[in-house]
Amino acid sequence: MTLAIPDSLRATARTLASTPIAALFARDPSRVERLTFEWEGFRVDLAKERITPEALAELCAHAGGAGLGRWIAALFAGEKVNVSEARPALHPALRDPSTTPLSVDGADLRRDIRVSRERIGAIADAIRRGDRCGATGKPIRHLVHMGIGGSDLGPRLVVDALSPGTPVEGPGVSFVANVDPVALDRALAPLDPASTAFVVASKSFSTQETLVNANAALAWLAAALPPSADTHAHLIAATARPQAAAEFGVPADAILPFHESVGGRFSLWSSVGVTIAAALGNRVHAELLAGAHAMDRHFATAPFAANLPVVLALAGLWNASALGYRQRIVVPYAEALAHLPTYLQQLSLESNGKRVTRDGSPVEGRTAPALWGGIGTDGQHAFFQWLHQGTDVAPVEFVVPAVPVRGDARRHALLVANALAQSQALALGRTSDDVAADLARRGAPVDASSVAARACPGDRPSTTILTPRLDARTLGSLLALYEHRTFVEGVLWGINPFDQFGVELGKMLADPIAAALAGDGELAAGADASTRALVAHVHAMMNSGSEP
Numbered sequence: 001m002t003l004a005i006p007d008s009l010r011a012t013a014r015t016l017a018s019t020p021i022a023a024l025f026a027r028d029p030s031r032v033e034r035l036t037f038e039w040e041g042f043r044v045d046l047a048k049e050r051i052t053p054e055a056l057a058e059l060c061a062h063a064g065g066a067g068l069g070r071w072i073a074a075l076f077a078g079e080k081v082n083v084s085e086a087r088p089a090l091h092p093a094l095r096d097p098s099t100t101p102l103s104v105d106g107a108d109l110r111r112d113i114r115v116s117r118e119r120i121g122a123i124a125d126a127i128r129r130g131d132r133c134g135a136t137g138k139p140i141r142h143l144v145h146m147g148i149g150g151s152d153l154g155p156r157l158v159v160d161a162l163s164p165g166t167p168v169e170g171p172g173v174s175f176v177a178n179v180d181p182v183a184l185d186r187a188l189a190p191l192d193p194a195s196t197a198f199v200v201a202s203k204s205f206s207t208q209e210t211l212v213n214a215n216a217a218l219a220w221l222a223a224a225l226p227p228s229a230d231t232h233a234h235l236i237a238a239t240a241r242p243q244a245a246a247e248f249g250v251p252a253d254a255i256l257p258f259h260e261s262v263g264g265r266f267s268l269w270s271s272v273g274v275t276i277a278a279a280l281g282n283r284v285h286a287e288l289l290a291g292a293h294a295m296d297r298h299f300a301t302a303p304f305a306a307n308l309p310v311v312l313a314l315a316g317l318w319n320a321s322a323l324g325y326r327q328r329i330v331v332p333y334a335e336a337l338a339h340l341p342t343y344l345q346q347l348s349l350e351s352n353g354k355r356v357t358r359d360g361s362p363v364e365g366r367t368a369p370a371l372w373g374g375i376g377t378d379g380q381h382a383f384f385q386w387l388h389q390g391t392d393v394a395p396v397e398f399v400v401p402a403v404p405v406r407g408d409a410r411r412h413a414l415l416v417a418n419a420l421a422q423s424q425a426l427a428l429g430r431t432s433d434d435v436a437a438d439l440a441r442r443g444a445p446v447d448a449s450s451v452a453a454r455a456c457p458g459d460r461p462s463t464t465i466l467t468p469r470l471d472a473r474t475l476g477s478l479l480a481l482y483e484h485r486t487f488v489e490g491v492l493w494g495i496n497p498f499d500q501f502g503v504e505l506g507k508m509l510a511d512p513i514a515a516a517l518a519g520d521g522e523l524a525a526g527a528d529a530s531t532r533a534l535v536a537h538v539h540a541m542m543n544s545g546s547e548p
């Protein structure tokens, strides 16, 4: 097997691969109890996974032997766990209320974090009170959060998840990530420039999409405001490059720095979260961080066999590296978690979509499976057919708030019932005999093709994560749960889950192509014939005067 999965479990994996999940229930009456893990109202049910309590226990022991405990301690101690960039991963520190100094690069990081939290809170309060004004003196009533990847997905998910349905105090908020002009233009169309501010969220303050959008926003403001208006007064920057933000023209008192060692996909806990505090209020923002911190303490202290991030990671590793399932489908049964699958895509695939280990050697076996998904019940009318009767088996993770986020408990119960039914149907399926009997009962043809088309093989694994509710604290804990699950998987695959060098090549190749499309430059001599032909075609179309 691999570092993640011990050789001692090789035979077990082969046996379980051909053992129906239904049989696992039949042979162990205590299966549910032994594969259910609870913490502060969270319930993780692994009983419908193709795993046994014994295999999970052996994986826990293996994780210990692989040094997982030392890596967890190093993460919380601010050690350089991001080995390729020689940096710590400081997202847990951002939500830790502790006042004990945490020395990073010789400075007490906790003081900087406290100052940052105070500045975020002050800006958020001022906007919510209508005290923060634009260049013409009008109070800011709308925030446009401009960022991409981790500078967008976390705040977007949190604001969408926790925004009450009814209009309440606080600014309106829009999120713009894509460089496609449709994204920004659509967001700006209904807005009043005089009362609109922009959060430029960019750790590097060099991401092309975000800077192009920020300049377009400034142009939008300049076109609408009086010539004397200082359009930069409408900017707030959240970045690890405050000097770059200052050079861009962001006023000094509107630059909210955060530490270089906070990873982009973990930055919602940093000053990138100023939009969360402005949109939802500082109390909710504090609850979110408190929930994440509570999960941090659980992760740092609970024995592996009772540690939600650890058992979720081990079940994921078992599916991906022992059983060979190369997809992971996340289905939140909550409209409020509509952005969770996309958020987890970046978290998991940018962290663990890697092919070399921490020391640069090729990984043994496979690492992160493809991750995608969508909300329930909508997915039942989109991709669940594939899940139930397709030729590929893909483990599903159901994320289900046990009580209503908001609204009618009866309709919420229908939502939960669908989630539990889908998990049951995936596991147990529907035999040909049952289908034939049902067809006969209904007086319908019972020929082989009619039966075969309706039978569901079942035996398809899933995990159900029940959250106690879906308020700020619970959401904070849920996101931290997935952060730490991802970290554990990375450690056990032997990779560095904190860098993302794979994203650089495409960005680098885009520049000469953009120049060629704009007629400002030539493609490199070595550019492949396909790209060269495509560029020529698009350039011709763009210059043919064809209607948009």
Ligand code: F6P
Residues within 6 Å of the ligand: 148, 149, 150, 151, 201, 202, 203, 204, 205, 206, 207, 210, 264, 265, 350, 500, 503
């Ligand atoms: O996708 C690459 C990446 O660097 C992500 O890790 C990051 O969240 C995103 O781009 C945006 O980067 P920045 O916050 O520096 O603009």
